[in-house]
Amino acid sequence: MNLGIFFEPNADGDSLWWESLAGGLTFTLSTALFAAIIAFFLGSVLGVLRTTGRPWLVRLGNAYVELFRNIPLIVQFFIWYFVLPGLVPSVKRWVTSLDPTEHQFVTAVVCLGLFTAARISEQVRSGIQSLPRGQRAAAYAIGLTEAQTYRHVLLPMAYRIIIPPLTSETMNLIKNTAVAYSIGLTELFFRTREMGELTFRYFEAFAAATLVYVVIAMTANRVMAWVERRVAVPGYIGSGR
Secondary structure, three states: OOHHHHHOEOOOOOOEHHHHHHHHHHHHHHHHHHHHHHHHHHHHHHHHHOOOOOHHHHHHHHHHHHHHHOOOHHHHHHHHHHHHHHHOHHHHHHHHOOOHHHHHHHHHHHHHHHHHHHHHHHHHHHHHHOOOHHHHHHHHHOOOOHHHHHHHHHHHHHHHHOHHHHHHHHHHHHHHHHHHHHHOOOOHHHHHHHHHHHHOOHHHHHHHHHHHHHHHHHHHHHHHHHHHHHHOOOOOOOOOO
16 A cells, blocks of 8 residues: 555646545535535425325325435436436526536535435434324314424424434435536545546555545444434433443
8 A cells, every 4th residue: 555645746736635535525525514404404394294184295295205215316416417407498597607616516415405305304204203193182282383383392302213314314415425426526536536547546545535434424423323312302212322
């Protein structure tokens, strides 16, 4: 193993290979963060809609989930990046006004956010439906509206229950950012592959990327485990150990 390769100039000659990988890591983390925000809020809304007593809202939420869960992620990337701008003139005008890197970044965030929202929706729905029916009935009995019932009674408990699957989804989201290389986003996997192809030091490049992905994923795992312990309701759900 030649660790000195990381301190050699990259293909552009204006930075070192470790700096190139660090720049890719910045895109990876930024993409995962913004996509997670979209996924959490949209997934929560869809999960709530799928547990209401309105059949048309339930069907709408189910249709969204089935659509996004059954199309491969890389195909969704191509649809958002190549197909949608060609079908919608206003989108084409907007993306042509962007820098190519901005276009790739926005596409990656939107695609990953909407894809992950479908998965989080399923978890939120399961969390709400796992609660005793008496909690909803008791909330209505004391005069809470449906919105207040979800906000103050159902969702706080449901979120506590689904922290373990949310932890797995967070780790998956970080790893799924690697698929963004398919549309040219210079995230960590893109930079790793670039380094391997131009230096023929594939072992060093991918060993470094593997280590970084493991550290990031395990950090997310430990943070979520800490959150689970902090919000656990004694005697109701696990302590997160």
